Amino acid sequence: MSDQKADAVRDTVREGYSEIAEMGQWSGVRPASRRVVEAEGSGCCGGGSGEGGGCCGPVTLTADDVAVAVGYAKEDLASLPEGANMGLSCGNPTALASLVEGEVVVDLGSGGGFDCFLAGPKVGASGRVIGVDMTPAMLSKARGNIESYRKQSALDNVEFRLGEIEHLPIADGVVDVVISNCVINLSTDKGQVWREIARVLKPGGRAAVSDIALLRPLPEAVRANAEALVGCVAGAELVEDVLAAIESAGMVEVKQRAKPEYIEAMVNAEDPLYQKIAAALPEGAKISDYIVSLDVEAKKG
Known part of the structure; x- marks a missing residue:
């Protein structure tokens, strides 16, 4: 990908997630601007109503519904600061990481702080959690x-x-654990992300990532859709390419687990973005034939 195209993708993602930060939940964000959504009266996910839609929560599910669907406990969600959960999860990397007291944790694409605030009590007063995000509006939130x-x-x-x-x-080499939740798919250079993960980890440090991946290539109509990019689908890579990037970065003991529950939840809830994706697939094909929520664990060798 050229530098110019990568910058354009990055700007699209940043603009989309700035809208999400302002509105409090994924809700039909379109890169052109929210005025387009409001003028059309619906948008991909409910016309700016703040009621979800996309990789990160459909119109019929609340942000908490999405989190519970991918494995978060209701009592953990109740402990969060108001607005930290915006329905942006496709897995539960804090559980996957099995965090312990005293560890230093970095969350890639930390958004409103959802996973950071859940990780904090697990690592305790002697530990540290650092969230990193490229969107100023998310950082402020x-x-x-x-x-x-x-x-x-x-x-x-x-x-x-x-x-x-x-x-x-x-x-x-100062980090014990790197976590990330439905974010690496948004990067234009996923190999570089994994090299950075390996760089900051201590020897033997580990990564626990939940992300969207592909079982087979998506039709070009889906990959070219900016709405699907912000919705964590258009930027996703094939599972084998994800694993190759991790191993190429020097990570070892790589484990993967497909979690169909997330995709099933989006489809069963008639998520507007996923309905659009389904319409672009070949006749007879299902979304679950193409897209999967993937949990990945790896260690720095």
Whole structure:
């Protein structure tokens, strides 16, 4: 991908997630601007109503519904600062990582702080959680939630940094665990993301990532759709390419597990974005033939 095209994709993603930060949940964001959505009266996911849609929560599911569908406990969700959960999950990397007290954790694409605020109590006062996000609006939202987290948890161990996941604002070899939730698919250079993960991890450190991946190539009509890009689908890569990038970065003991529950939830809820994707597939094909939520674990060799 050329630098110019990569910049355009990055700008599309940043604009889309700025809209999500402002509205509080994925809701039919279109890169042109929200005025287009409002003028048309519907949009992909409910016409700016704030009621979900896409990789990150359909019109018939709340943000908490999406989180429960991918494995979060209701009691954990109840402990979060208001607005931290925007329905942007496709898995539960904090559970996958099996975090323990004293660990340093970095969350790639931390958004409003959802997984960071869940990881904080797990690593305790002697641990540290650093969220990294390239969207200033998301960073502001997350930082605005810190005081609420401090009061509720009695901990001061979470911070947020502005940065791209291809160029992490983290020193070499200082991190125990890297987590990420439905974000790496948005990158234009996924191999570089995994090289950065390997760079910041301590020897033997681990990564736990939930993401959208492909079982077979998507039709070009879907891949060219900016709405599907912000919705975590158009940027996804084939499972074998995901695993190759991880191993090429020097990560070892790579484990993968497909989680069809997320895709099933989107389809069963008649998510508008997923309905559009289904319409673009060959006759007789199902979305689950193409798209999967994938949990990946790996260690730095």
